[in-house]
Amino acid sequence: MSACITLAHGAGGKKTAELIDTVFKAHLANPLFTGDDAAVLPTPGKKLAFSTDGFIVSPSDFPGGNIGKLSICGTVNDLACMGAEPLYLSCAVVIEEGLPLCDLDRYVKTMAETAAEVGVQVVAGDTKVAGKGQVDRIFITTTGIGKLTDGVETSGAKAVPGDAVIVTGDIGRHGCTILLARNTFGIDAAVTSDCAPLWGAVESMLSVTKDVHVIRDATRGGVGTVLYEIAAQSKVGICLQSAQIPVAPAVRGACGMLGLEPLYLACEGRMVVIAPAAQAPALVAALRRTPYAREAAVIGRVTAEQAGHVVMETEIGAKTMLPPPRGELLPRIC
Incomplete structure (x- = not known):
């Protein structure tokens, strides 16, 4: 996979569809993953936790991980801190023109592997391509929904002496x-x-x-x-x-x-x-x-x-x- 991202990949036409199919859908597909405007999700019938986070780490590859792994871990952990089991994620990706497709594929593959480890599903997303120099390689935003555990209520305001x-x-x-x-x-x-x-x-x-x-x-x-x-x-x-x-x-x-x-x-x-x-x-x-x-x-x-x-x-x-x-x-x- 030696090609690079071009502005055409973000234009919404054939190139965009090919990118989604060959990279994002190839790694993240599941029964709830959708090409429609929004995913329709079953709910557990109890309180939900909801969080979103953006990831712009530099360098985007580092010993022990990369921005793809980080984007899943960050939102999963935000949900976990509320005592919520992560259920669903969406991801919005802004890619710099010229990013090698092999790098993008590696980041998304790592996202899929990390999500599978947790048992969370990526069900929706968005892809934009920015001009050269407008983005530092790739920015990812993930949004997560989790099911709160009964009887758990955590907050930074609940610490007490002792x-x-x-x-x-x-x-x-x-x-x-x-x-x-x-x-x-x-x-x-x-x-x-x-x-x-x-x-x-x-x-x-x-x-x-x-x-x-x-x-x-x-x-x-x-x-x-x-x-x-x-x-x-x-x-x-x-x-x-x-x-x-x-x-x-x-x-x-x-x-x-x-x-x-x-x-x-x-x-x-x-x-x-x-x-x-x-x-x-x-x-x-x-x-x-x-x-x-x-x-x-x-x-x-x-x-x-x-x-x-x-x-x-x-x-x-x-x-x-x-x-x-x-x-x-x-x-x-x-």
Whole structure:
């Protein structure tokens, strides 16, 4: 597949139909996939969760994934954080003129593989071709619908003093991967993105207990930004134990050389979970039984002190205020 995308592929005629048939339909076809103006879907007869997200990562291929995988994981994980089983996705794709068709085919193939792993169906979509230089290779927007699990109600405003703070694995890998993939600093480190679909991890937790207060995916701004958002929403303080925060050695080394804090680097396959402390051991055990959360750990607790702030406690008991987030360290990470 050596040809490239042309403006004709976005004109709505024969070339557009061929592109849909040979790339999108070839990989994403299912009984609900439609060429009509909208998909008609069966509903589960209960509350639904609904989310949408755009993906413009640069570079669009990176160790551990690509923009296609990212576009499925991002929306699936947003639904999962609400305790919703992902059911259906749509995707809108804006392609730069000149993108090799083999690259587009690879991205869509990865989308199909990731969706199949989760059990979610891509049922509708749209394709546009932009002129050379108007888009950086490819932008993807996915919209998802999920079925809420009975008895689950999560929100960033539900953390209470005494709760445990859990992360589902080592942090900062996606942001570090994207940074190194740009070859800006000439650092050679074996770091791969944590990009992964997390509904299985959430489902495993909810099979143990539905008494979970907060689930958030730590994407832009990383775990540190998410914790500050939760502290503000719930009007609580959060105290972290520095020794308990899992960081891969390669990520820690790269961050040390660049003066970066892993807590503020994006994750694309990690969640922050806040739940009653009594439930934490069972939740961590359930998470560790799933493929993308084997390093889940309790990293801190929710407190009534220092409301709206996140405090770090060192191994010797010293405490310091984690600086509030001041904007994304890296542009175009998702």
